[in-house]
Amino acid sequence: MCLGVPMQVVSIGDGNIVAEIDGVRKEASLMLLDEEVKEGDFVIVHAGFAISRLDEEDAQETLKLMREVFKPEDMA
Amino acid sequence: MKYQDEFRDRHVVLGLAARIREHVTGRTEPMTFMEVCGTHTMSIYQYGLRTLLPPQVRLISGPGCPVCVTPNEYLDRAVALCRLPGVIVATFGDMVRVPGSTSSLQEERARGADIRIVYSPLDAVAIAARNPERRVVFLGVGFETTAPAIGGSILAAKRQGLANYFVLAAHKTMPKPMGVLSADPDLKIDGYICPAHVSTITGPDIYRFLAEEFHIPCVITGFEPADVMQGVEMLVRQVVAGESRVETQYSRVVRPEGNRKAQEVIREVFTPCDAPWRGIGVIPGSGLRIADAYAAFDAEKAISVAVEETREHAGCLCGEILKGKVTPADCPLFGGACTPESPVGACMVSSEGTCAAAYKYGQ
Numbered sequence: 001m002c003l004g005v006p007m008q009v010v011s012i013g014d015g016n017i018v019a020e021i022d023g024v025r026k027e028a029s030l031m032l033l034d035e036e037v038k039e040g041d042f043v044i045v046h047a048g049f050a051i052s053r054l055d056e057e058d059a060q061e062t063l064k065l066m067r068e069v070f071k072p073e074d075m076a
Numbered sequence: 077m078k079y080q081d082e083f084r085d086r087h088v089v090l091g092l093a094a095r096i097r098e099h100v101t102g103r104t105e106p107m108t109f110m111e112v113c114g115t116h117t118m119s120i121y122q123y124g125l126r127t128l129l130p131p132q133v134r135l136i137s138g139p140g141c142p143v144c145v146t147p148n149e150y151l152d153r154a155v156a157l158c159r160l161p162g163v164i165v166a167t168f169g170d171m172v173r174v175p176g177s178t179s180s181l182q183e184e185r186a187r188g189a190d191i192r193i194v195y196s197p198l199d200a201v202a203i204a205a206r207n208p209e210r211r212v213v214f215l216g217v218g219f220e221t222t223a224p225a226i227g228g229s230i231l232a233a234k235r236q237g238l239a240n241y242f243v244l245a246a247h248k249t250m251p252k253p254m255g256v257l258s259a260d261p262d263l264k265i266d267g268y269i270c271p272a273h274v275s276t277i278t279g280p281d282i283y284r285f286l287a288e289e290f291h292i293p294c295v296i297t298g299f300e301p302a303d304v305m306q307g308v309e310m311l312v313r314q315v316v317a318g319e320s321r322v323e324t325q326y327s328r329v330v331r332p333e334g335n336r337k338a339q340e341v342i343r344e345v346f347t348p349c350d351a352p353w354r355g356i357g358v359i360p361g362s363g364l365r366i367a368d369a370y371a372a373f374d375a376e377k378a379i380s381v382a383v384e385e386t387r388e389h390a391g392c393l394c395g396e397i398l399k400g401k402v403t404p405a406d407c408p409l410f411g412g413a414c415t416p417e418s419p420v421g422a423c424m425v426s427s428e429g430t431c432a433a434a435y436k437y438g439q
């Protein structure tokens with residue numbers, strides 16, 4: 001439950017985004033993000049909120065570990 | 077491609093392990109590093125990182141799993157609330173299976189209580205909006221990473237004018253228990269592997285008192301095995317040099333000022349309070365309660381209910397495990413009476429719990 005999962009921004013709406021990981025799409029609120037994001041960026045999503053931006057390489061590295069360690073239902 | 081990546085990682089991890097060995101050659105005194113984040117615990121067990129370290133370097137797990145540090149009395153209140161007519165309890169999945177004194181939310185659900193597992197507290201707000209005649213109670217458990225999300229849900233409920241959304245808040249903040257454990261002469265902690273996502277929100281300064289007052293090195297560390305090994309290497313270097321600083325291995329995401337927007341939400345919606353930690357007891361100023369201005373959303377104040385007397389689980393050593401004093405293998409129930417399928421204590425339920433990690437990876 002404490003997981004923050006890197007997801008890629010698919011579209012940006014009014015105060016929230018749709019982000020995707022491994023084909024699963026989720027809405028995430030931008031209420032807690034203090035950085036600008038655009039489509040294609042990677043963000044860490046925790047409990048339905050984007051909490052920080054990160055670059056693609058870091059996102060992929062982190063995801064690789066998470067896919068090995070956690071069940072998919074823990075992640076999304 | 078995948079093979080190459082794995083090869084590269086392994087290479088880096090082994091290279092770091094070799095460097096750690098070099099640093100400690102000739103030292104007889106052991107050094108003990110504690111991680112206080114469930115995701116680190118998982119990574120360390122999954123990759124068997126302990127087996128790569130020289131005998132002078134010991135890794136122990138601390139109070140890093142939010143579900144695990146939440147005491148029984150909280151669960152008992154959640155159980156009492158879900159028995160009230162018209163109440164929906166919404167929660168992250170991990171909490172459902174944690175045994176309270178005499179029941180669990182899972183058992184209550186089997187008896188007909190309306191318990192919904194949600195991915196985000198905003199989902200719970202949506203349930204409240206769809207069910208105006210019901211009262212929705214979200215179980216607000218978690219550290220600095222989760223508190224702003226739950227604060228955000230309260231702000232969203234307020235904006236929507238909802239009078240039927242409540243949070244049963246048991247948020248905790250990380251640095252205080254680290255101070256308590258630092259002062260424990262039995263533990264003799266020589267360094268902290270500090271949590272990545274908590275630090276993303278708070279920034280690194282919250283650990284400074286540990287380095288300055290307790291002279292304990294702190295390194296904010298990412299989750300990859302190579303990250304963890306590098307974090308350990310940075311700690312070893314500080315110990316060998318007799319230094320104690322806060323360093324950030326995970327600098328790619330953690331900024332010096334943290335996430336200001338999230339900090340603001342915490343300040344707006346919550347007030348620091350004394351909080352009970354399983355195994356450690358009440359630590360002054362280590363929790364977040366809902367601020368008076370948002371008392372209408374505070375389940376503890378807004379919904380009165382009788383709660384049963386708290387009982388601990390006989391034989392469960394969770395409390396000692398969360399302090400890093402014993403390992404799961406020291407618990408006589410581990411793997412026998414207590415397994416992930418039928419857990420006795422919270423440390424075996426949560427996927428981030430030390431007992432669950434030790435069981436899963438057979439250590």
Ligand code: SF4
Nearest residue numbers: 393394407414421431
């Ligand atoms: S193995 Fe089970 S009973 Fe023993 S400490 Fe861990 S959770 Fe508690």
